[in-house]
Amino acid sequence: MKKLAIASALLSALAITGTANAYQAEIGASAGLIDPDNGSSSGSFGVDGTYYFNPVQTRNAPLAEAAFLDRASNVNAKYQYDELGNDERHQYGVGAEYFVPNSDFYLSGNVGRDDIKFDRGGDFDTTVYGAEVGYLPAPGLLIAAGLKGYDNDNEDGVDPTLRAKYVTTLSNGKDINLEAGAAFGDLDEYNLAADYFIDKTLSIGVDYYDNDLRDSNEFGINARKFFTPQVSLEGRVGFGEVGNNDYNRFGVAAKYRF
Numbered sequence: 001m002k003k004l005a006i007a008s009a010l011l012s013a014l015a016i017t018g019t020a021n022a023y024q025a026e027i028g029a030s031a032g033l034i035d036p037d038n039g040s041s042s043g044s045f046g047v048d049g050t051y052y053f054n055p056v057q058t059r060n061a062p063l064a065e066a067a068f069l070d071r072a073s074n075v076n077a078k079y080q081y082d083e084l085g086n087d088e089r090h091q092y093g094v095g096a097e098y099f100v101p102n103s104d105f106y107l108s109g110n111v112g113r114d115d116i117k118f119d120r121g122g123d124f125d126t127t128v129y130g131a132e133v134g135y136l137p138a139p140g141l142l143i144a145a146g147l148k149g150y151d152n153d154n155e156d157g158v159d160p161t162l163r164a165k166y167v168t169t170l171s172n173g174k175d176i177n178l179e180a181g182a183a184f185g186d187l188d189e190y191n192l193a194a195d196y197f198i199d200k201t202l203s204i205g206v207d208y209y210d211n212d213l214r215d216s217n218e219f220g221i222n223a224r225k226f227f228t229p230q231v232s233l234e235g236r237v238g239f240g241e242v243g244n245n246d247y248n249r250f251g252v253a254a255k256y257r258f
Contacts, residue, residue, distance in 0.1 A: 021058040022055040022057050023058075023229075023230065023257035023258055024052050024054070024055045024258070025050065025258055026049065026050045026256065026257045026258075027047070027048070027049045027050075027256055028047065028049070028253055028254060028255035028256070029045070029253065029254055030045065030080075030252065030253035030254075031043070031044065031045045031251070031253075032250060033249070033250045033251075034247055034248070034249050035247060035248045035249075035250070036245055036246070036247035037245060037246045037247065039245070040085065042083035042084065042085065043083050044080060044081060044082040044083065044251075045080070045081055046081065047079050048076065048077065048078035048079070049077055050067075050075070050076040051074060051076070052067065052072045052073065052074045053072070053073045054072065054073070056072045060200070061175075061200070062167070062175045062197045062200050062203065063200055063201055063226045063229060064177075064195070064197075064203055064224055064226070064232070065167045065175070068140075068142075068165070068167060069139075069140060071099035071136070072099070073097060073098045073099050074096065074097050075095070075096045076094070076096070076097075077093065077094045077095075078091075079091065079092050079093075084116065085119075086119035087116060087119050088116070088117040088119075089115070089116050089117075090113075090114075090115045090116075090117070091113070091114050091115075092112055092113045092115075093113075094111060094112070095108065095109060095110030095111070096108065099136075104136040104137065105134070105135055105136075106132070106133070106134035106142060106144060107132065107134070108131065108132045108134070108144070109129075109130065109132070110129065110130050110131075111127070111130075112128045112129070113125060113126070113127055113128070114126040114127075114128055114150075124152065124153075125153075126150050126151065126152040127151045127152070128148075128149070128150045129148075129150075130148040130149070131146050131147055132144040132145065132161070133145060133146060140166060140167040140168050141164070141165070141166045141168075142164065142166075143164050145161065146160070146161045147159070147160060147161065148161045148183050148187065157185070157186045159183045159185035159186060160183070160185065161181065161182065161183045161184075162181065162182055163180065163181030164178075164179070164180050164181075165177070165178070165179045174196065174197055174198070175196075175197040175200075176194065176195065177194065177195040177197075178193070178194050179191070179192070179193040179194070180193075186213065187213055188211070189210060189211040189213070190209075191207065191209045192207065192208045193205060193206070193207040193208075194206055194207075195224075200226075201226040201227075202223070202224070202225050203223065203224050204221075204222070204223045205221070205223070206219070206221055206222075207219070207220045207222070208220070214242065215242065215243050216240065216241065216242045216243075217240060217241055218238050218239065218240030218241075218249065219239050219240070220236050220237065220238040220249070221236065221237050221238075222235065222236035222237075223235055230256055230257045230258060231254075231255070231256055231257075232254070233253070233254050234252065234253045234255075235251070235252050235253075236250075236251045236252075236253075237250055238250075238251070
């Protein structure tokens with residue numbers, strides 16, 4: 001009986017330890033500055049939030065990738081404001097990710113608005129949307145294909161997309177996250193990203209984005225640190241080009257989990 005009591009106590013302690021850092025929602029705020037070679041600097045800020053259908057178990061995963069590795073289905077929303085010279089840009093969006101229970105399939109969808117308010121009067125509004133179907137052939141690996149579209153008063157279009165995400169542990173015990181995505185057709189864009197986790201709470205990364213339709217590209221360097229399992233701070237510096245105009249982008253973001 002004494003051995004049974006000790007075993008029960010150990011199992012209870014392990015269960016408590018495994019769920020101590022669980023969370024079911026995350027909210028965040030961000031601010032940024034774009035400094036072009038030609039033209040004046042402009043600022044931005046944004047807010048976002050995610051609600052998970054079930055508590056996310058962090059276990060021994062990198063904290064930044066806990067929800068993905070736990071296959072945590074969720075709904076999310078975001079808003080961002082940008083200065084465009086004397087004009088304003090407002091972006092709104094809602095989305096959902098669903099990891100099909102007891103299977104390796106994944107579904108996602110999103111819809112949003114991209115509204116530009118001109119200082120001289122008038123506006124230009126675009127509806128954007130996307131949907132994906134994915135499969136997880138191995139732990140930490142997602143491959144997804146879908147469609148990405150837009151619609152405004154002047155034109156509309158839908159393009160196929162393909163992306164992959166892979167979180168794994170290296171032979172030295174450190175974790176990495178690798179991402180790649182592309183859209184084909186009129187949009188013709190692609191992105192790459194990689195994060196290296198110095199420990200479970202701290203990562204450094206690089207990313208690259210290119211869009212032929214807008215004649216723009218950007219390379220970025222970022223870092224994210226969790227000061228507690230609930231609180232994180234992220235910083236990023238970007239070096240980009242739109243047309244023949246180079247610019248630097250600076251951004252910070254804070255997130256809180258509960």
